[in-house]
Amino acid sequence: MGIDWSVVEAETIAQLQAMIGFDTTNPPGNELPLAQHIAGALELAGIETRLLIPAPERAAVVARLKGDGSKRGVMLLAHMDVVGVERDKWSCDPFSGVVRDGYLYGRGAIDDKGMLAANLMAMLTLKREVVDRGITLSRDIVFLATADEETGGAFGMRWLVDNHRDLLDVEFAINEGGRTRVIEGGRRYLAIQTAEKISHMVTVTARGPAGHAAIPLEDNAIFRLGRALARLGDYREPVTLTETTRRFFELLSRMWPADEEARAMADLVSRDSAASERGAEILSRIPVFNAVIRNGISATTITGGVAGNVIPAEASAVLNVRTIPGNSIDDVMDRLRACVPDPGISFAVAAHSDEAPASDPDSAMFKAIADAAIELDPVMTVVPYLSTGGTDSAHLRRIGINSYGILPFPMEQPDEERMHGHDERVPVASLHFGTRLIFESIRRVSSA
Numbered sequence: 001m002g003i004d005w006s007v008v009e010a011e012t013i014a015q016l017q018a019m020i021g022f023d024t025t026n027p028p029g030n031e032l033p034l035a036q037h038i039a040g041a042l043e044l045a046g047i048e049t050r051l052l053i054p055a056p057e058r059a060a061v062v063a064r065l066k067g068d069g070s071k072r073g074v075m076l077l078a079h080m081d082v083v084g085v086e087r088d089k090w091s092c093d094p095f096s097g098v099v100r101d102g103y104l105y106g107r108g109a110i111d112d113k114g115m116l117a118a119n120l121m122a123m124l125t126l127k128r129e130v131v132d133r134g135i136t137l138s139r140d141i142v143f144l145a146t147a148d149e150e151t152g153g154a155f156g157m158r159w160l161v162d163n164h165r166d167l168l169d170v171e172f173a174i175n176e177g178g179r180t181r182v183i184e185g186g187r188r189y190l191a192i193q194t195a196e197k198i199s200h201m202v203t204v205t206a207r208g209p210a211g212h213a214a215i216p217l218e219d220n221a222i223f224r225l226g227r228a229l230a231r232l233g234d235y236r237e238p239v240t241l242t243e244t245t246r247r248f249f250e251l252l253s254r255m256w257p258a259d260e261e262a263r264a265m266a267d268l269v270s271r272d273s274a275a276s277e278r279g280a281e282i283l284s285r286i287p288v289f290n291a292v293i294r295n296g297i298s299a300t301t302i303t304g305g306v307a308g309n310v311i312p313a314e315a316s317a318v319l320n321v322r323t324i325p326g327n328s329i330d331d332v333m334d335r336l337r338a339c340v341p342d343p344g345i346s347f348a349v350a351a352h353s354d355e356a357p358a359s360d361p362d363s364a365m366f367k368a369i370a371d372a373a374i375e376l377d378p379v380m381t382v383v384p385y386l387s388t389g390g391t392d393s394a395h396l397r398r399i400g401i402n403s404y405g406i407l408p409f410p411m412e413q414p415d416e417e418r419m420h421g422h423d424e425r426v427p428v429a430s431l432h433f434g435t436r437l438i439f440e441s442i443r444r445v446s447s448a
């Protein structure tokens with residue numbers, strides 16, 4: 001196929017800049033004007049497109065390239081809303097999409113307008129360079145842009161699942177949620193998210209006698225809460241490996257540049273339990289790895305007290321507990337209670353999410369992404385990945401769609417950490433890599 005990628009690249013940059021220019025800070029979101037812009041570009045290319053309006057000023061765009069129906073469809077998913085900005089902390093206008101020193105800056109450049117632009121360009125390129133050249137697709141290709149991902153999806157994916165299930169009749173989806181990480185020495189790996197941790201809110205409440213602050217009381221609820229939190233802060237859940245994390249560490253151990261960590265990864269997944277424990281101990285010191293080998297417990301808010309001279313009867317804290325798929329929150333609660341054997345302390349689950357099955361790491365879609373990545377970058381290692389953060393993919397997995405999270409833009413960790421932060425930016429070369437990765441993955445999985 002003689003695709004002139006320089007033309008596609010110029011259009012990708014223009015599209016991402018235009019998308020960043022629509023302020024879709026959620027709340028309130030206001031995704032409708034951006035949705036109209038995207039729908040316009042798809043329709044102009046002759047692609048069947050629908051604009052759905054879940055609520056005033058909110059929207060979803062669904063477009064479809066028809067295949068011959070011999071296989072079930074594949075979806076390209078991205079969300080249109082972004083998180084807010086602290087303008088004075090940015091070195092440029094967060095809604096202008098300025099290109100500087102090889103980076104494109106703007107709120108959403110990584111999360112998730114970068115992928116939205118890459119998905120749109122993959123879709124347009126498939127239409128122009130595949131369908132319009134008379135090549136038959138074996139699957140429908142569905143483009144979906146959603147609203148309201150950043151605040152839970154009531155006007156986004158949840159609404160679509162509840163009201164337009166028929167539009168989600170696909171076998172596979174590609175979404176955000178993975179990583180294309182550039183590490184020490186320029187080595188690279190693509191972590192394809194096949195599962196995610198499940199988020200729960202747990203309250204810890206301390207009770208004690210109320211009274212005048214002039215008479216100190218030993219059972220003061222705030223001190224009691226403090227003692228409980230100190231114990232919880234030192235507590236670690238047991239190591240739990242899943243099929244996804246076993247493969248993740250096994251494959252990563254073969255390319256990891258730091259020797260001690262590489263050995264720890266291999267030890268962790270070995271059959272030798274002493275070695276496995278040793279490996280876990282070393283990896284537990286690295287927060288991002290620690291978070292994928294055990295249920296995570298983070299204290300996030302604390303409440304208590306009414307006045308500076310009053311001992312309150314109650315004080316409480318919220319723990320965000322993220323469980324590994326297959327681990328029950330009830331079992332975690334039992335262990336938390338055992339960790340704090342104080343009758344004045346109680347634990348309760350205030351909110352919890354449902355499990356979603358892991359997506360198949362041996363599917364045609366996973367293989368297509370892996371093959372495309374290695375064709376574009378022969379030294380890339382591809383691994384399945386359990387993400388610690390949540391995405392819309394959980395909704396899709398629960399209705400039987402194998403969903404794969406990729407952040408298709410090769411980045412070093414510090415750049416990646418700018419998402420939701422200040423001066424969010426995507427390397428321009430990585431944006432183009434990601435567009436090609438998505439295009440090639442879809443072309444492979446839908447070739448007749």
Ligand SMILES: [Zn+2]
Nearest residue numbers: 111112149176
């Ligand atoms: Zn996102």
